[in-house]
Amino acid sequence: MTQAVPMTEIWRGDILESVHSGHAVVCRPDGEIVHAWGDPEAVVLPRSSSKMIQALPLVESGAADAAGLTTQHLALACASHNASKIHNDMVRDWLSHLGYADEDLICGPQEPRDIAVRDDLIRCNDPVCRVHNNCSGKHSGFLTLTKHLGADKNYVSMDHPVQKAVLTVHEELTGETSPGYGIDGCSAPNHASTLKGMARAMAFFAAAREGQGPRETAAARLRDAMATHPEYVAGEGRACTNLMRAMGHKVAIKTGAEAYFIAILPEQELGVALKIIDGGTRAAENAIAAILAKLGVLDPAHPEAAKYLDAPIRNWDGLQTGRMCASSALR
Amino acid sequence: MTQAVPMTEIWRGDILESVHSGHAVVCRPDGEIVHAWGDPEAVVLPRSSSKMIQALPLVESGAADAAGLTTQHLALACASHNASKIHNDMVRDWLSHLGYADEDLICGPQEPRDIAVRDDLIRCNDPVCRVHNNCSGKHSGFLTLTKHLGADKNYVSMDHPVQKAVLTVHEELTGETSPGYGIDGCSAPNHASTLKGMARAMAFFAAAREGQGPRETAAARLRDAMATHPEYVAGEGRACTNLMRAMGHKVAIKTGAEAYFIAILPEQELGVALKIIDGGTRAAENAIAAILAKLGVLDPAHPEAAKYLDAPIRNWDGLQTGRMCASSALR
Numbered sequence: 001m002t003q004a005v006p007m008t009e010i011w012r013g014d015i016l017e018s019v020h021s022g023h024a025v026v027c028r029p030d031g032e033i034v035h036a037w038g039d040p041e042a043v044v045l046p047r048s049s050s051k052m053i054q055a056l057p058l059v060e061s062g063a064a065d066a067a068g069l070t071t072q073h074l075a076l077a078c079a080s081h082n083a084s085k086i087h088n089d090m091v092r093d094w095l096s097h098l099g100y101a102d103e104d105l106i107c108g109p110q111e112p113r114d115i116a117v118r119d120d121l122i123r124c125n126d127p128v129c130r131v132h133n134n135c136s137g138k139h140s141g142f143l144t145l146t147k148h149l150g151a152d153k154n155y156v157s158m159d160h161p162v163q164k165a166v167l168t169v170h171e172e173l174t175g176e177t178s179p180g181y182g183i184d185g186c187s188a189p190n191h192a193s194t195l196k197g198m199a200r201a202m203a204f205f206a207a208a209r210e211g212q213g214p215r216e217t218a219a220a221r222l223r224d225a226m227a228t229h230p231e232y233v234a235g236e237g238r239a240c241t242n243l244m245r246a247m248g249h250k251v252a253i254k255t256g257a258e259a260y261f262i263a264i265l266p267e268q269e270l271g272v273a274l275k276i277i278d279g280g281t282r283a284a285e286n287a288i289a290a291i292l293a294k295l296g297v298l299d300p301a302h303p304e305a306a307k308y309l310d311a312p313i314r315n316w317d318g319l320q321t322g323r324m325c326a327s328s329a330l331r
Numbered sequence: 332m333t334q335a336v337p338m339t340e341i342w343r344g345d346i347l348e349s350v351h352s353g354h355a356v357v358c359r360p361d362g363e364i365v366h367a368w369g370d371p372e373a374v375v376l377p378r379s380s381s382k383m384i385q386a387l388p389l390v391e392s393g394a395a396d397a398a399g400l401t402t403q404h405l406a407l408a409c410a411s412h413n414a415s416k417i418h419n420d421m422v423r424d425w426l427s428h429l430g431y432a433d434e435d436l437i438c439g440p441q442e443p444r445d446i447a448v449r450d451d452l453i454r455c456n457d458p459v460c461r462v463h464n465n466c467s468g469k470h471s472g473f474l475t476l477t478k479h480l481g482a483d484k485n486y487v488s489m490d491h492p493v494q495k496a497v498l499t500v501h502e503e504l505t506g507e508t509s510p511g512y513g514i515d516g517c518s519a520p521n522h523a524s525t526l527k528g529m530a531r532a533m534a535f536f537a538a539a540r541e542g543q544g545p546r547e548t549a550a551a552r553l554r555d556a557m558a559t560h561p562e563y564v565a566g567e568g569r570a571c572t573n574l575m576r577a578m579g580h581k582v583a584i585k586t587g588a589e590a591y592f593i594a595i596l597p598e599q600e601l602g603v604a605l606k607i608i609d610g611g612t613r614a615a616e617n618a619i620a621a622i623l624a625k626l627g628v629l630d631p632a633h634p635e636a637a638k639y640l641d642a643p644i645r646n647w648d649g650l651q652t653g654r655m656c657a658s659s660a661l662r
């Protein structure tokens with residue numbers, strides 16, 4: 001197995017304090033590898049980076065249209081959101097429209113990442129809810145498909161029709177029999193693949209065109225929903241949101257826990273999959289920004305890009321004490 | 332340079348999701364290496380793992396005794412604390428006794444890690460203070476020595492008598508000319524050394540005996556204060572506190588930002604220094620626990636030890652979705 005490649009450096013003064021290594025691969029829709037760093041065959045869980053795959057059956061089946069979902073809903077179905085007001089309001093309305101409520105979400109309650117929302121809950125002694133879970137949009141999508149199929153509500157079970165549909169599409173798009181799965185932070189199954197397989201799946205999303213059959217149409221709609229509404233995919237201050245805005249809404253990207261990151265480049269018809277082997281999210285953000293700059297879709301001089309490509313590290317008093325930057329392999 | 336060694340594995344189901352690598356070394360007081368993993372010559376900043384070195388001039392100078400500091404104060408001077416009530420109350424009383432207040436601390440304000448204290452601040456609209464900074468005990472120690480020396484209050488400047496004393500003792504105990512420094516999260520300078528040099532300094536603390544001159548006496552008092560009062564060194568729920576309790580208060584350990592960890596073993600007269608190269612704190616906690624178990628001072632069957640040696644990973648709904656465990660090199 002090819003060693004992981006140093007990707008991100010953490011400097012404090014003149015001292016190299018920490019280094020993150022990873023694997024990354026850029027593929028075309030037929031699986032041809034265009035660029036690779038480290039081992040394209042590395043097997044790992046994509047976590048939330050695979051949410052657009054998990055949402056594909058929702059759209060392809062017709063369930064999304066039957067429920068009247070907007071492009072914002074589709075972006076939120078692919079989101080790891082901040083639990084800001086726009087996210088919470090939309091999930092609550094969505095559930096209510098389906099005839100469901102907070103307790104019908106199987107994801108556990110998670111303290112909002114949005115500090116203002118968090119502080120309001122604390123001040124009002126309001127409980128942290130399942131709606132606040134960063135995956136509540138994905139789960140609302142699962143519930144929408146569940147209702148459309150008339151299936152039972154335990155939609156995270158591996159033998160539930162929703163999860164069977166997710167596994168089928170995961171294997172078809174990666175071109176691999178998934179070697180295993182894990183249970184995610186939100187209790188849904190998450191399927192492993194090689195990094196190469198995941199990049200190939202993202203290239204499918206990149207090359208998909210509306211009108212070319214139900215699957216391509218669904219993939220194109222999800223991709224475009226993400227790129228058009230980056231604020232629904234993550235939220236203010238987040239790398240996914242900031243970088244999609246910096247790329248002029250032309251590229252869809254998505255982070256996953258434990259430092260997975262994907263990118264979907266429609267104009268180039270390329271897919272990218274990246275894993276920092278130690279799970280350090282800061283490095284995944286730096287490395288995906290560096291790869292997007294290398295591929296010519298992110299202007300490294302854009303102020304939002306600079307925040308990830310050469311990020312100042314500040315201390316509790318606001319002093320800059322160091323910086324995070326890409327290692328030579330990605331520069 | 333010797334490659335870093337895989338130290339900690341993160342599993343989700345049957346999938347190895349992430350791996351952390353690091354360097355570690357165990358030394359005797361004369362610098363003899365007893366065990367090493369990776370590169371003992373790796374140069375890195377020890378960050379808060381060096382707080383007992385930074386507190387040594389406070390005690391050796393007589394300033395601590397002149398100010399009437401207790402063993403709890405000495406433990407707090409070496410702490411990265413939770414800003415729990417016991418920490419905040421002691422820092423406020425300490426500052427008041429010196430004739431100082433929150434604004435005299437140079438560390439910036441930091442939201443308390445103690446959730447109950449944090450939530451009380453939010454509910455009462457009280458500001459986050461410098462007292463809440465995890466380093467406020469160290470800074471109170473710096474202020475105590477500053478006052479004792481009649482020096483100006485900018486005690487974090489590299490040419491301030493307090494920081495000159497810290498650099499001198501750092502170089503004498505590591506046996507090295509420090510190759511550089513960085514500015515820490517609390518705005519104080521932090522001096523680099525090889526990992527071997529830091530382990531040697533920790534072995535000095537391990538072998539130090541009261542009555543053997545002012546420096547050994549000061550080192551023994553700080554070490555014993557840490558081991559005796561683990562709740563002042565970190566706080567409830569923290570690895571330093573839990574593991575020192577699990578070792579029966581016989582060993583002093585201290586975490587540092589970016590995944591540094593040290594241990595001081597008085598009975599064995601050994602010092603340990605450990606750095607996870609990617610800065611992942613979870614792995615530093617796992618790896619130091621594994622090394623302490625290997626050295627025979629931590630019972631791996633102790634319930635608090637098990638939390639770090641083979642730690643369940645739980646999701647937002649409380650389900651166990653994976654585990655963190657030591658890699659073969661540390662088992």
